[in-house]
């Protein structure tokens with residue numbers, strides 16, 4: 001029989017193509033599952049970034065909460081008891097998405113976590129005038145949900161073997177402390193933070209010396225941190241946490257004060 | 265009396281069957297089909313294979329024959345054919361993709377994710393469609409170059425060339441309009457750059473931009489417009505013009521003969537005569553086209569199944585301009601031109617002139633000869649234009665003449681905002697929490713506790729150190745201090761912070777640049 005070579009080769013290519021398609025098809029389930037994991041991972045990564053930009057000011061850098069401001073989102077209580085406490089019927093992830101989307105008008109725990117007043121937490125979804133898209137909020141929720149393993153003690157995180165290399169100067173270190181201890185959540189310093197619960201500290205060094213007669217700027221700032229109730233700035237309530245005297249180590253306190261004294 | 269005449273029945277059945285076959289095949293008998301497959305001469309007279317071209321629409325727009333000389337592979341390289349192949353592939357894969365796609369900013373990106381994670385063969389389809397689109401652009405351009413170099417646009421083929429240039433434009437716009445649809449950062453910003461060019465058009469630039477985008481910025485309106493352009497208007501235009509183009513080639517003037525058969529007097533008469541013999545469409549050209557089709561399919565499926573993945577970046581974010589924005593590669597030349605001058609001149613007026621020139625090629629070039637050495641100016645201009653496009657494209661790259669501050673560049677190169685980059689490619693297990701300071705931490709053996717160490721992390725840290733030290737030596741980062749901090753952030757999640765501090769000579773203050781990169785265990789996908 002005479003066979004046309006092009007028909008022969010063409011048929012061969014078609015059969016080979018079919019074979020590859022079958023081969024690909026056999027792996028499709030696995031591939032799709034892998035992509036789903038990848039997509040979830042990416043969601044968590046994106047959520048982590050968004051959390052750092054939008055939420056850490058109130059809920060802390062690692063979601064540990066800031067006393068006197070906003071609750072922790074990374075502890076056992078949040079993952080095991082919180083839903084019952086507020087009477088939420090759905091899943092925790094849905095609770096997070098709903099709460100974050102609409103914000104919270106009044107705190108459910110005004111004595112412990114009053115937030116920024118009214119609203120305690122602003123709305124975040126752009127459907128309600130907030131800055132975030134719904135996919136971004138879903139990403140943040142995926143990120144928060146990923147705290148479950150550590151919250152329940154199933155996984156312990158490795159802490160850094162050495163403290164992060166110290167920045168050269170006290171002001172840079174002080175700036176870091178200003179973020180670490182959650183001052184950013186309540187105070188605005190232009191270019192660094194935007195909080196409206198406490199006074200704007202952009203030029204604190206210029207008027208700290210005039211707050212209390214006979215008190216230097218440095219002494220006043222030290223007192224404001226260690227004993228906030230000693231002097232209330234006009235127009236503000238006594239909302240600043242009283243715990244800093246216990247929580248901020250002495251050297252970091254000096255750095256923090258040096259940093260604030262540089263805000264002229 | 266009542267006995268059945270089986271012989272007659274069989275005869276009748278065969279005839280009835282034969283008649284049906286002839287209706288479907290537009291006149292070919294079974295014996296003829298068999299002869300076709302085997303490449304035998306026609307079984308009847310007059311040649312039934314020509315009648316097909318009269319009675320069947322599809323064959324009506326195919327040639328009855330080409331001259332043997334014009335079917336020589338190195339004359340056409342089948343570039344036009346493969347362009348058509350890609351177009352049909354795009355139609356078919358595109359139609360299937362449409363089932364899963366929703367043209368709205370809220371859903372578009374999700375529908376791609378869904379396609380990738382929930383639809384069997386979804387990724388393959390998308391890869392095929394994407395690769396096919398790129399292939400079509402490449403082959404259209406090469407096909408044009410071929411017809412230009414062989415001087416096949418002259419005389420009766422002027423109009424064919426003209427429809428060709430229209431097809432080139434349609435192809436570019438088809439590809440570009442499809443670019444936006446996944447609604448990722450890549451798409452969004454490439455199209456934002458592209459449409460902002462429309463704004464530079466004199467007189468009606470603002471209106472044109474508005475018409476394209478549907479609003480000052482690309483949003484729901486813009487996406488829907490691009491979608492409709494991509495799936496309806498442009499394909500219709502393409503089908504229309506391809507039909508004209510094909511009709512001209514296959515029914516009016518055929519493919520040109522290689523110039524030597526027409527102009528080279530020294531060629532033996534025999535060779536010329538042979539070149540002018542007919543090669544019938546049925547079966548020879550048809551068989552050949554089927555062969556090319558299955559070859560093309562095979563190559564594409566191999567490429568997409570094993571080597572190629574269509575890019576998909578993060579979802580479009582109008583608030584965040586990526587550091588390195590890039591137009592699709594086939595518009596890099598335009599981006600390059602824009603770096604040379606004014607937006608209106610370089611982005612609108614010159615490109616219009618260039619395409620105007622392309623349209624006019626057959627009418628400007630009055631030289632009747634087609635052999636290369638008889639049209640040195642035209643060939644030189646063609647080569648020059650091709651080189652210019654290549655150089656301009658190079659200049660269009662973001663790396664060219666756009667100064668990014670040294671610290672930003674170093675960190676962006678290590679961990680680009682989009683895509684993998686070396687840092688993200690480190691296997692998760694090797695991302696050992698720690699503070700790694702350039703010129704302070706011993707660069708070897710970063711993870712002594714790990715059995716096999718962390719070579720990938722070490723390599724990235726070495727690269728980071730090297731880049732920083734280079735920049736210090738070049739005076740770009742005086743008194744630099746650089747660290748790579750890796751912290752365990754959550755279960756299966758680490759935070760990596762590359763940070764560079766340096767003394768800014770202008771202000772005399774210390775500046776810093778850092779990026780926070782979160783990496784999850786599952787983020788490494790087999791690309």
Ligand code: HEM
Nearest residue numbers: 340344345347348408411416417425428429431432519520
């Ligand atoms: C969608 C895009 C296009 C398709 C599908 C297409 C298809 C074809 C095909 C199948 C041929 C037969 C010869 C061959 O296979 O090379 C052809 C010939 C031709 N095409 Fe195209 N073409 C396209 C774009 C263009 C462009 C951009 C140009 C130039 C501006 C062009 C100019 C020509 C000319 C002049 C011929 C005649 C060549 C000859 O007689 O040797 N075409 N086209």
